Amino acid sequence: MDQNVDITLKVNGQSVSRRIPARTNLVDFVRYELELTGSHVGCEHGVCGACTIRVDGQIVRGCLMLAAQADGAEVETIEGLSEDGSISDLQQAFHERNAVQCGFCTPGMLLTAEELLQKNPSPSREDIREFISGNYCRCTGYQAIVDAIERVANERSA
Ligand code: FES
Numbered sequence: 081m082d083q084n085v086d087i088t089l090k091v092n093g094q095s096v097s098r099r100i101p102a103r104t105n106l107v108d109f110v111r112y113e114l115e116l117t118g119s120h121v122g123c124e125h126g127v128c129g130a131c132t133i134r135v136d137g138q139i140v141r142g143c144l145m146l147a148a149q150a151d152g153a154e155v156e157t158i159e160g161l162s163e164d165g166s167i168s169d170l171q172q173a174f175h176e177r178n179a180v181q182c183g184f185c186t187p188g189m190l191l192t193a194e195e196l197l198q199k200n201p202s203p204s205r206e207d208i209r210e211f212i213s214g215n216y217c218r219c220t221g222y223q224a225i226v227d228a229i230e231r232v233a234n235e236r237s238a
Pocket residue numbers: 120121122123124125126127128129130131132141142143144
């Protein structure tokens with residue numbers, strides 16, 4: 081029998097309260113409860129990065145965190161970051177460099193790239209590859225993704 085919990089958190093700037101099964105993970109919560117379907121579910125084991133979500137300013141694996149653990153937190157998804165324009169340069173660079181094919185990995189990739197650029201504004205290509213190594217992409221071969229992130233790093237620090 082599922083035990084339910086009441087949670088209140090901020091998602092993309094909006095306060096949200098729900099009663100949910102205690103074992104609901106964060107990515108299922110945003111996708112199915114809030115219909116924010118930009119965060120994807122791939123491996124469900126913390127390996128692929130498709131479910132990447134930002135919680136209190138840090139990226140997390142949405143498949144490994146319970147929604148109940150985000151009670152009281154500020155959660156940001158790709159929808160929020162797209163709407164506020166804060167990663168529009170990354171989105172544009174991914175588009176222009178052809179770093180998006182099926183797009184399944186892209187929301188997680190963009191959130192991870194943004195975290196990298198906040199921590200290290202001038203990463204080497206090696207740094208970029210290392211930082212995105214937990215985000216799997218089955219389509220692009222990564223070259224174009226690394227190019228896009230490198231371009232934004234250069235543009236932001238110009
Ligand atoms: S679905 Fe969470 S890391 Fe793969």
